[in-house]
Amino acid sequence: MTLLTIATIPLIFLVSFIFAGLIVATSKWHGKYSHDTLVGVQRFHEKATPRVGGLAIIIALAVGVLVLQGEPKQLLKMPFILGFFVFSFGFTEDITKQVSVAVRLWAGFMPAVIAYFLNGTTLHAIGWAPLDYLLSFPVVAIVFTAFAVGGVTQSINIIDGFNGLCSWVSTWSLLAIMAIALLVGDVELASIIPIVLAAIFGVLLFNWPFGKIFLGDGGSYLLGLCVAWCSVLLATRNPSITPFALFLICIYPITEVLYSMYRRKKHKKSSGQPDRLHLHQLIAMTYIYPSIATMNSSVIKNSITGFLVSLLSVAPGTVAVVFYDRPPVILGAIIVFILAYILLYRWTLLQSKAFLEANPHHHAHKPKKNGEQKLEMKP
DSSP, X not given: OXXXXXXXXXXXXXXXXXXXXHHHHTHHHHHHHHBOOSOSTTOOOOSOOBOOTHHHHHHHHHHHHHHOOXXXXXXXXXXXXXXXXXXXXXXXXXXXXXXXXXXXXXXXXXXXXXXXXXXXXXXXXXXXXXXXXXXXXXXXXXXXXXXXXXXXXXXXXXXXXXXXXXXXXXXXXXXXXXXXXXXXXXXXXXXXXXXHHHHHHHHHHHHTTTOSOOOHHHHHHHHHHHHHHHHHHHHHHOTTSXXXXXXXXXXXXXXXXXXXXXXXXXXTOOTTOOOSOSHHHHHIIIIIHXXXXXXXXXXXXXXXXXXXXXXXXHHHHHHHHHTTTOHHHHHHHHHHHXXXXXXXXXXXXXXXXXXXXXXXXXXXSOOOOTTOOOOOOXX
8 A cells, every 4th residue: 555545534634524514504504405304214314414435435435546656546537437427327316306216326337348348347257157157248247247236236235225225335345345455456446435435434424423414325335336336346356256255244234125025025015115114113213222322412322323233243243254265254254144144134123023013102203293104013
């Protein structure tokens, strides 16, 4: 890591922190457009808050691209370009509330296509001969990479429900990617991770634990893209790493998305319809909020939940770092985590039902407002 790269880290943090602070300080002027709505079954906050924190992150990354030199500059340029693409759709939704789920889903899959035409980068091997053969065809490789990148991007967005949750999960994921990069000697790739983390933490200090600003869809899509593309870069630059290790790093949000799709399809509900039945929401309502019911600050309760739930990403990331070049161990860990997730989800759902039946007048968070949906406890 060069002295310039090291010196850029505090600069990026300051840029992100200053712009996030400006957004918070001026929210009374732009709140009509930037504030998050308080109406919605998935909401766990009680005060109108600007949801455009991603703007500070993308500006900070732009400064990083301008300041850095050599290979670190080139490596950061693609996450910035692709990140700006998905950020623009999410940011438009944050401001207008008019961008459909289908359009944002499409936007999450397009960065891999854009990257291929810009520099030819795709995932071309996963260590399984039949699929590796198919990935030798550019069209297949582009589609596969698009689903991989889009899946991670969407999954990080899905878990963005509590103060710091999305940022902390992205942080643990990026730290795991950096650790593997250092283990295989890819110092250049490892050197851009602190730049991205600095941009995240400039906003995180306002978001967690005091909830002064939210990432919004723009910010969560941006972080998801950064995690996804850094994973792609690590896999394509270092063939000794099994790509399944990178899947394991992101296994919590990915499993959350896939299981949410399954349960909604099972109950014939739209995959784009929000609800309060994600694992992080059930954990909050069943365990965390009741255990700290005497705490007056709902914002701190929200933030405690966000950090504690984010720790679900730590164990898979640690296993991925230790066994990054041992596919059987990584595949076994993936299976174990998925099974553990399903068991934890179903157990928590049962506990939540029992708690609500025993405490019929209890509200884990707040009473329903007009326009919210009735909470149905179905697995």
